[in-house]
Amino acid sequence: MAEKTAGQIAFEEDLRKYPNYPRSMGGGARPNWEQSHPVVRWSWERNPTARNLDRYYANEN
Numbered sequence: 001m002a003e004k005t006a007g008q009i010a011f012e013e014d015l016r017k018y019p020n021y022p023r024s025m026g027g028g029a030r031p032n033w034e035q036s037h038p039v040v041r042w043s044w045e046r047n048p049t050a051r052n053l054d055r056y057y058a059n060e061n
Contacts, residue, residue, distance in 0.1 A: 007045035008033050014051055022056040 004012075011033055020029055033041065 006048040010048040011044040018053055
């Protein structure tokens, strides 16, 4: 098994925090690392830092 990259680790942490898209974006489950589009993976590899998505989930309750 290959070691995870910094981008993959950051993405998976984000996925644990936000497993689904916000309702305003359909609310479906977000894909895992392997299922994500190559551009998504590239973005996380380029900038493996936490994303502040709270503004998208602010009205979810």
